[in-house]
Amino acid sequence: MSQKTIIAPSVLSADFSRLGEEVEAVCRAGADWIHLDVMDGHFVPNITFGPPVIKAIRNRTDKVFDCHLMIEPVDAFLSAFADAGCDIVTVHAEATTHLDRSLQAIRDLGCKAGVSLNPSTPETVIEYVLDRLDLVLLMTVNPGFGGQAFIPAVVDKVARIKAMIGNRPIVIEIDGGVTPETAPLVARAGADILVAGSAVFKGGADAYAGNIAALRHAADNATRPLVQNER
Numbered sequence: 001m002s003q004k005t006i007i008a009p010s011v012l013s014a015d016f017s018r019l020g021e022e023v024e025a026v027c028r029a030g031a032d033w034i035h036l037d038v039m040d041g042h043f044v045p046n047i048t049f050g051p052p053v054i055k056a057i058r059n060r061t062d063k064v065f066d067c068h069l070m071i072e073p074v075d076a077f078l079s080a081f082a083d084a085g086c087d088i089v090t091v092h093a094e095a096t097t098h099l100d101r102s103l104q105a106i107r108d109l110g111c112k113a114g115v116s117l118n119p120s121t122p123e124t125v126i127e128y129v130l131d132r133l134d135l136v137l138l139m140t141v142n143p144g145f146g147g148q149a150f151i152p153a154v155v156d157k158v159a160r161i162k163a164m165i166g167n168r169p170i171v172i173e174i175d176g177g178v179t180p181e182t183a184p185l186v187a188r189a190g191a192d193i194l195v196a197g198s199a200v201f202k203g204g205a206d207a208y209a210g211n212i213a214a215l216r217h218a219a220d221n222a223t224r225p226l227v228q229n230e231r
């Protein structure tokens, strides 16, 4: 069975006092991307880190740095995140008045452009920016904290966005409450990338490889076509 689902550990659940080592540990354990949750205490009720911290850990791995900006305003800070070494920069549709302009600015900086939608935000907000998009990040918790329960109502939105995307080269990422139990629901609906904090970092470094493998197995098994006459 070939690997399909990309697993992106969120360093929100890492030990911040050893962030560089934690990034190296999850990469050794099989992480595909590193997900960076940037929070400002304004758009979301929590504060994490910004470009200097991202820049400081950039040399720990060559893996994709997938940056999720939960900040408002956002446009003035995009270049700092590109300069820090982010490969993908995702803005919240709810945090920018001019979504089309923000997405174009991200591409102009040489990064892939993503948009994130809160659980209650309808998919129609991206209808007219599909040509500017590389990634859609669907929040399956209300953003701000790790360790929250998955909101199942978002699963239908995943499927609707999958249909809206059609053949465009846009990937769908899911973030919040992703576990081996919830991963199959979003994988079946069309998710390409799973962000997971608690489910990856639980149990300490010795558990990371097993935790990542469990997520990947759960997602990929859910989408595996039935094979006839398998020997």
Ligand SMILES: O=C(CO)[C@H](O)[C@H](O)COP(=O)(O)O
Residues within 6 Å of the ligand: 010, 012, 013, 037, 068, 141, 142, 143, 144, 145, 146, 147, 148, 175, 176, 177, 178, 195, 196, 197, 198, 199
């Ligand atoms: O963006 C986030 C919160 O705003 C986190 O990435 C997300 O919640 C991951 O944490 P967990 O897997 O523990 O739910």
